[in-house]
Amino acid sequence: MDKLLTVTVDGEVLKFPFVWLRDNCLCEQCFHPTAKSRVYWSDLHLKIKPKEITEGKDSIQVTWEDGHKSNFEYNWLKIRNFTPESQRKYDEVIYKPTKITWHGEEFNDICSKHDYNQIVKTDEALYNWLYKLSVYGVAIVKNTPNSENAIDAIIDRVAFIKRSHYGVKFVVQHISNTNNLAYLSNNLQMHTDLPYYEYGPGINILHCFVQTVSKGGENLLVDGHYIAKYIKKNHPEEYKLLTEVDIEWNDMGTEDGREFFKLYRAPIITLDKYGEVQRINFSVPQRSSHFLTPIENIEPWYRAYSLFLQLCHKFAGKFKSEQGDILVFDNIRLIHSRNGYVDNENNVRKLIGAYIDWDEIYCKLRCLTMKLGYNKGFN
């Protein structure tokens, strides 16, 4: 092809389209140095070609037909190489770490423990916690100070809270006549939090401020990606229903004097356009009685749903938080539930909760990757 620049870097022959090179010219006329972005209004150079190419020691200079000059460092080009291998490496190092799925029996192995004070104090501990969380979808923070505001300091280390109609932070404890089953001491069924939000909260942060001394109060946690993989392999018909039939997730009520009426429609397993699991939506209590699918789907869907629910219990790990633990998990990947418990006068179970979005977590991971020099070659 005559529309590509060919350049050899470290012995490897790399190719780059002219149109892309011109579009990404880094001179001050084309690229704003502090805003770090393109400046042009609408004038693309779709058919541009170089007049002259000069290979220097660290960079290559292209003089275009119209006289404009662009300079590209070899390393800058190398990390933008258009081969699948190069792109995969960039994905893993910079974009997002690859997830590893797990069965409940492996829960103790995959669920890493992190020290509260270390996270507050050091970037390495902060990185390690967020990295494990993104790979496994769960990680526990230990040794949290006995303060109702303790989660603020670690949230501030990451970014800021995602607010919902339940408030900025929320308290999970037994309330009679509640607007949400989570605020009872009964069994709380398998669910993801707020599936009725199109922008479902990325991670759930649950600080165990007081744990019940009674039996119960354990969390069951299950990797929805593991379930999806299992169903895809062993029950293809059910997989089709769980990934295609839209469910209406809902929440209606009043919180702090304000009414809410949330609806969001999505299958239990949402796939991206490559067929990869993007998000798990699940809630026994918060599935709407409005079911917007052809009637012939209903019975088969309920069978698929029943299978999914059984597997939630079968593949779950069990964990009872201790006072001072913060249970942190991926809320659009893991499904969780809680066994019933019995409060007494001197022992009222109390969790302090908040959410952060994945946009902010991956953002922090990338900043730390760069700062700590974990960006092997991508700088």
Place this chain on the structure above:
Amino acid sequence: MDKLLTVTVDGEVLKFPFVWLRDNCLCEQCFHPTAKSRVYWSDLHLKIKPKEITEGKDSIQVTWEDGHKSNFEYNWLKIRNFTPESQRKYDEVIYKPTKITWHGEEFNDICSKHDYNQIVKTDEALYNWLYKLSVYGVAIVKNTPNSENAIDAIIDRVAFIKRSHYGVKFVVQHISNTNNLAYLSNNLQMHTDLPYYEYGPGINILHCFVQTVSKGGENLLVDGHYIAKYIKKNHPEEYKLLTEVDIEWNDMGTEDGREFFKLYRAPIITLDKYGEVQRINFSVPQRSSHFLTPIENIEPWYRAYSLFLQLCHKFAGKFKSEQGDILVFDNIRLIHSRNGYVDNENNVRKLIGAYIDWDEIYCKLRCLTMKLGYNKGFN
């Protein structure tokens, strides 16, 4: 089929699957009266059948094989009817109003004006503003008090702000050595705000606190859904590229002493699984130089991109805010830009901005629909 209940309501024969009826039993054992949700743990009744059915005046009682009794009001059943017509009506009245696309020449007709004080004071005005905003993607609030906090009152009427790494609220005015081109007085190119967020802000709220007296400073606003429809019809090859090729949107820098490094990948036109436009992502300045697609896509994609950008300008409406206007628009549907302007010592253009998510806006619309009795039959 023998797995369906048949019931005649207002002369119409309706059918409901037994499994769905049992799942949605509204008795206090099955459904929590204040939390308004299902109580069961994992015991689905996939094969259940009725033992006895008794049709009353307002409701039908089903006694199941196991002796459990469920009661369903005819009206409750009617609005959950499984026919496409009934479901479409529910969509329009309760779920989300249908969008209407527009060409820039129609801008003055489709862009409704709303009074700030009326929105603060009356539910009807609040509903009307949010309804028009959801249908057309743009609506202007007039007569805003001359205070830097004026937007707080109307945001509080809806819900709360979506925060980003640029802060809770943000100020748009000329800053040298900025981290964002929006903070210059040059031409600001066609873009959606924060396309590098997976959870892109739903609406953009821009209070014109001081407008420039110079020429320029107008906004161009274009309906991305209109462009998508046009390209789909007239340029199918380009439509394929614009809906399929992932673009990496990016933003790197420092704000208030905190670093950010956001990346999100999506095509310019994101489709849902029904092939409908879900979201528009666009930004001349904030498109990454990392392009994670096979090299043979690059040239054709740039041609499609160039077409999209030309149409942004061709189909745009133009609007110059006056002091006291709040320009509010759908940030995942409209693409906007701003003509350059010239500040002087006594006249520094200044906008106060904030975002709200669509989750909260549709939620408020539904609450108002119910409160104002606009829910024609759905109660």
